[in-house]
Each structure stands twice: as C-alpha cells, then as structure tokens.
Amino acid sequence: MADKVVRVADLWKYYDGDSQNGVEALRGVNIEIARGEVVALFGKSGSGKSTLLNLIAGLDRPTKGFIEVNGKDLRMLDETRRTRMRRTEIGFVFQFFNLISTLTAFENVHLSSELAKKADRAKTKEILASVGLAGMENRYPHELSGGEQQRVAIARAIIKEPLLVLADEPTGNLDTQTGTHILELLTSRCREGKMSLLMATHTPLASEFADRILTMVDGVIREEFVTDQPRP
Template sequence: MSRTDHYPAARPVVQLEFHDVSKGYKAGDVEVPVLIKVNLEVSKGEILVILGPSGSGKTTLLNLAAGIDKPDEGTVVVGSRDLAGLSEDELTRYRRTRVGYVFQFFNLLPTLTAKENVAVALELLERPDDEEVARALHRVGLGGMGDRFPHQLSGGEQQRVAIARAIVKRPALIVADEPTGNLDEETGAEVFKTLTEVNRDAGSTLIIATHDAKARQHADRVMRLKGGKLEEF
C-alpha cells in the first residue's frame, strides 16, 4: 500500500450504552413513565449535552449511567459490562472509581476547606494524595484557594470546587446535572467552559444534563429528552 492510500478511520470506542431502557416511578397507585425505550451510545471522550425542562427525566438518565439507579426494562452497559449484573459492592466501586458527579447544588461540606472537600473523593478510595488534590484545584482555576471554606467562595467558585472533586480521581465518566442551575448567566458560561476544558484535558466522557440551551456550543453532540424519549436535537 502506498503512502497516498488511506486506511479507514478508526471507529470510536463506545464508553456507555443504553439499550431499550425504560424507567418509571409510582405516584400512589399510578405508574408514571419517565424514560421510554431509550437507546443511546456515548463514545469515549465525547461531550454530550442532553437538553430538557425540569421533570423531563434528565436526572434519572444520569443516575442510570452512574449506577445510582437501575432500569425497569432494558440494559445499561459500561465498557462491556451490564451494570445490572454487578453486585452492590461492585456498583459502589464503579461509582467511586469510574464516575465523577457534578450536582446543581454543589454539595460541599461546609466545615471542610476547598482542598479538604476535593480530598474526600480520594479518601473514599483510601488513596489520599495532596498533590493530586492541588493539581485538580489548579485545573479549575482555584490554585490559590484551597484553604478557603465554602462560605468564603462565590457560587461559581464553589461549583469549580465541585468539579475538582469530580475529576480528582480521574474518572472515565463525568455526569453533570444542571451544573449552572444556581448560577447567573456569566458565571454559568464560565462553569460550562471549565467543565469542557478539564474534560478535553483528561479525555473523560462528559454528559451534561441541562435546560440551558447555551450549553450546545460546548458539545460534540446534543440530544433532547421529550415525552420520555431521547432524540437528536
């Protein structure tokens, strides 16, 4: 084969798959469907934004991907493993080692400093590492603020601490649930930028669930949850 010949492009490695996933909740005696026959493939390193209003099932989808919840029907596959086939201990290890979660409400411990909040993620794995904590804070632009407590930080800075906590263990998957929901427009834009930049650096897969359509500009792909169905946007 000559140098001018071209090999076919390598197929992206699939990190996460949903196969006909359905999930609902009971309201009294009534079964309320949230997700209906959802099919999804997310490639390693991809940034996927899922749009939808409050109550559309975005959090449910993230919880299924993170192994926090289980589907009523269908399968959620990470790598080559069906999460439903994991024991509770295996699921706990999957969540602690493979998934970083960024919440809307930061969920920082108020009596711990920024660096101590980040360190919690490594302490749960019994591998404390001060250098790794400092590196994570530096990557989100808070290199000089590790000794500050949450009440000494702005909302945007607190969310950056939460992002540092999510990335410090170098997870394969980061899920962000309305990460700008408590922030003003300018600060929210900065948080989206931080999330995507640290993801590009780390090569993690990132799924952002949000009602904020401005997140589209940071995505490799955008989908929308509507009526329990996931569709291309």
C-alpha cells in the same frame, strides 16, 4: 477498554407514587456515548434528565432496560462493585452539588481522590485553582456562594480522572465567563480522549461545546443533533 463508554438500551424508569401518582420518568431511552465524546442533554424540567444520569451512575436502578458503562453491564454488578465503579470510573456533578457540609472545599475534593486511590494533596490544590478557587480551600460549603460550591463539585468529579463525567446542570449557577471556563476545562479532557462527558443542561452555552445535542421530551430522546465542533 470498550470504545463506547456508555451504552443504554430501552431504558424505563417508573417511580412509585400512591396509586394515582406514579411517574413514568423514562420511557424507552437509547443512547451511546463514545470515548472522548461530549454530549449535551436538553429538555424541560421534569423530562427525565436527572433520572437518566442517576441510572447511568448506578445510583438508582431502572424498572427495565440495559445500561453498560465501560463494557460492564450494571445489572451484573453487586453493590460493592457498583460503588467501586462510581468511585474510580465515574465523576458525578449533582444538580444540587451534594457537598459534605462538615468538610472544607479541599477536603471535599481530596476525599474523592482518596476513594479512587489517587490522592495527591498538591494535585487537589491545583485542581481547585483551575476552577478558580485558589485561596478558598479551607472554606466550608456554607461559606461559599452557589457558584463556588458548584465549582467544588466539578473539581471533586474530575480530580480522580474518571473515564466518564455525568454532570447535572454543571454551569447553572455560574456567570457566562465562569461557565465558559468550566466547560472548556471539562471538554478539554474529552478532546484529549481521556474522558467522556454527558451533561444535562438548560444553558444554551453548553451546545457550543458539545459534539452531540440530545433533547429529551417526556422521558424519551426526541431529537439528536450532531454539531461540527472543531477538534484541535
């Protein structure tokens, strides 16, 4: 296994608009994430955080630059292999959850473990309980609050025990107490060295849990701050 779970070098992303409105969302990003590391990515709206997460997840392709996840150069993977990697090695928490509306909370989470070939119904139930959703397993997304949907999305990302979780504003809809609990849950897996976490966030709370804080400004990482987060 590679000691760096993520390596990104000179990454550029240009979104085509009409001739006046193209956007350079990323303008030469470099970042490395070690095994077990928790990295918080701050930055104003539109600075490029979601774009970076999407590219690392292989959901979109860069205009230019290098992305390696767990030792694999994404450029070398065809669509089938990328999909397999997303299903087994990466957990993704979308900014707007992206739950499947026709599946219950349980089914949304369970499907993720089935796709990773790690399905276990008892474990799905347990993980939903760990994010505070015991008793809500059979509800559909529209029967859940925003914060509850967010927690289904988090359960869905971690159920498959991925090597890397990319979380886009994972606590945006949660009150401080629930947000703290979720961050504890996510980061405890990193402290055990089983997972690395890159989270895009606006929440100051996240910095209390991060080993490293990055700030993105206009498509580049401008500041890097290493915290002295105690490790148990």
